[in-house]
Amino acid sequence: MKLSIYFKVLFLAMVISVPASASIRKIFSPSMTFPFMKGTTSLKGVSRNTIYLTFDDGPTSVATPYILDTLDEFNAKATFFVVGRMARNNLSILDEIRSKGHRLANHSYSHEFDFPSQSHFINSLIGTHELIDSYVYRRDTLLFRAPGGIWNGWREQVGNADLELRKYVGPIYWNVGGGNPNRIDDADWKCWNKGVSVSRCKTSYMSQIYNNYKNGRASIILMHDINRNSSKMLYQILQELSNDGINWKYDLIENIPAVKEMN
Numbered sequence: 482m483k484l485s486i487y488f489k490v491l492f493l494a495m496v497i498s499v500p501a502s503a504s505i506r507k508i509f510s511p512s513m514t515f516p517f518m519k520g521t522t523s524l525k526g527v528s529r530n531t532i533y534l535t536f537d538d539g540p541t542s543v544a545t546p547y548i549l550d551t552l553d554e555f556n557a558k559a560t561f562f563v564v565g566r567m568a569r570n571n572l573s574i575l576d577e578i579r580s581k582g583h584r585l586a587n588h589s590y591s592h593e594f595d596f597p598s599q600s601h602f603i604n605s606l607i608g609t610h611e612l613i614d615s616y617v618y619r620r621d622t623l624l625f626r627a628p629g630g631i632w633n634g635w636r637e638q639v640g641n642a643d644l645e646l647r648k649y650v651g652p653i654y655w656n657v658g659g660g661n662p663n664r665i666d667d668a669d670w671k672c673w674n675k676g677v678s679v680s681r682c683k684t685s686y687m688s689q690i691y692n693n694y695k696n697g698r699a700s701i702i703l704m705h706d707i708n709r710n711s712s713k714m715l716y717q718i719l720q721e722l723s724n725d726g727i728n729w730k731y732d733l734i735e736n737i738p739a740v741k742e743m744n
């Protein structure tokens with residue numbers, strides 16, 4: 482334990498001694514988040530018929546396998562922001578996600594909205610990093626999404642000071658699937674908490690997607706693979722999108738030009 486603290490201090494000293502402009506990549510930067518709620522430029526260069534499907538908080542046996550089947554059926558790839566404590570109990574699903582060509586990403590270990598200390602923050606992210614590491618290919622981009630999208634200044638600094646964490650690009654936000662406090666049907670988790678039907682929730686997601694499209698924006702869709710209803714809704718969304726005459730393209734977050742630039 483003492484030795485690991487020693488190395489941590491040593492690493493910090495090494496990082497601090499490097500000029501910021503030389504090799505510390507400010508990947509955990511609020512000013513560079515992707516793409517996020519209010520029209521930033523982080524989806525620049527992406528055509529409006531592009532859809533990035535993302536699933537958070539899993540994996541679980543109640544939802545993730547159904548989601549994987551649906552993605553197969555519609556030939557769509559997705560990014561799964563897994564929570565370490567869930568992933569630990571579902572290693573075979575991690576394997577399945579990866580072998581089907583989807584991507585695994587980091588969503589903390591215990592889905593903490595707040596971190597009591599900086600070391601807690603590092604341990605939480607590293608805990609999940611170590612779990613997914615063997616399922617991630619070397620060339621993959623490491624992506625992070627903050628629990629609840631909650632992000633503040635010291636996290637950026639602490640993340641960038643850690644040799645492993647500063648390899649990450651993030652925090653990755655979304656522009657479909659939540660963000661409007663006046664609605665109860667704009668996010669899957671709100672829908673299921675409030676007893677909103679799958680069909681009504683799907684309609685809300687579709688209107689958010691079409692609103693982006695009308696405004697020339699691609700969609701980064703947030704859903705959660707912890708409730709069977711989300712997998713049912715995904716099926717309805719993909720079915721409707723495949724019949725609306727628009728040539729939708731499903732892509733991975735790592736292919737967003739701004740993300741590539743950061744990597």
Ligand SMILES: [Zn+2]
Pocket residue numbers: 537538588592627628629
């Ligand atoms: Zn989450």
